[in-house]
Amino acid sequence: MAKNGLLRFTHSSALRYGVILPIKGFIENSLIEWEGKIVSIIFLPTCNLRCPYCHAPHLVQTPNELESIPVDAVIDKMKQNLGWVDGIVVTGGEPTTHRQLDVFLHSLKELGVLVRLDTNGTNPHILKDFIARNLVDCVAMDIKAPLQKEKYDLVSGVPCAIEDIEESIRIIMESGIEYEFRTTVCPSQLDGDDIEDIARTIQGAERYILQAFRPNHCLDTGMLKIDPYPPETLRSFAASAGKYVGYCCVRGEEGKVLQRNW
Numbered sequence: 001m002a003k004n005g006l007l008r009f010t011h012s013s014a015l016r017y018g019v020i021l022p023i024k025g026f027i028e029n030s031l032i033e034w035e036g037k038i039v040s041i042i043f044l045p046t047c048n049l050r051c052p053y054c055h056a057p058h059l060v061q062t063p064n065e066l067e068s069i070p071v072d073a074v075i076d077k078m079k080q081n082l083g084w085v086d087g088i089v090v091t092g093g094e095p096t097t098h099r100q101l102d103v104f105l106h107s108l109k110e111l112g113v114l115v116r117l118d119t120n121g122t123n124p125h126i127l128k129d130f131i132a133r134n135l136v137d138c139v140a141m142d143i144k145a146p147l148q149k150e151k152y153d154l155v156s157g158v159p160c161a162i163e164d165i166e167e168s169i170r171i172i173m174e175s176g177i178e179y180e181f182r183t184t185v186c187p188s189q190l191d192g193d194d195i196e197d198i199a200r201t202i203q204g205a206e207r208y209i210l211q212a213f214r215p216n217h218c219l220d221t222g223m224l225k226i227d228p229y230p231p232e233t234l235r236s237f238a239a240s241a242g243k244y245v246g247y248c249c250v251r252g253e254e255g256k257v258l259q260r261n262w
C-alpha cells in the first residue's frame, strides 16, 4: 500500500494482477498522432456517447466481435521500443469507461512512457484522479458542441451532463499538463457561430483543433449523405476561433494539419 493509501502497482504486479482491459487495436508507431512525438496507439472499446458521425462504430456498438490484444503483449512491446517510441496514445471508444485503466497507465508510467489520454470529458472525476496521480502527460478532449444541453445532446447522440463537460474543461485547463481541445465539425450539426461559441468557452486555452467531418464509416449511416465543409470554410472557422485561444488549426482525418492560426 502506498503512503497515500492507494495500492501501488508495478509492471510485474500489473501482469500478476491480470489487468482486465480489452485492447481492441494497437498501432506500434505513428508520427502524426501526437505532434512532435513518435507514439504507439491503443484503442479501447465501448463509449457512453453515440455521436452520429463516430468513425469507430465497431468499437462502440459491437466490440465483442473484435479480438482483444493481451495487455501483457502491449506492455512488452512498449518496453522493447523504449528509446525510440516516446509515448502512447490511449484512445477509443471512451477509455475512461474501463475501471482498470489506471493500473495499465501506472504500468506504462513506470516504464517511463509518456501517456496521452483521449476523452469525451464525461467522466471528470476519473480525469482529475489520473492527473493528480501523474498517470497522464497530456489530455486531448473532444468538445462536441457549444455547452447548451439541447445542442450537446444532439451532437453526442445521447443525453449529456453539461456540468461534467464544464468540469472536465476546468480540470484540464488548470492541470498544468499538455492538452488540447477538439471539435469535429459536421455541417448538419455545427456552424461557424457554434465554433466561435466553443472557443469563447475555452478562452485562453493553449490549443483548439477543428477536425474535418468525413462521411465514411459513420455510426449513423444517415451521415454518409452529408457533404463536409470545404477546407476554406473550416479555415475561416479556425481564424475566428483563433482569437480566443493560443492557437487553432484544422486537422484532416489523417492527422495532417491543414491550417494554423500562427
Ligand code: SF4
Residues within 6 Å of the ligand: 047, 048, 049, 050, 051, 053, 054, 055, 056, 060, 092, 093, 094, 120, 142
Ligand atoms: S466519436 Fe462519440 S461515440 Fe465515437 S468514440 Fe468518440 S465520443 Fe464515443
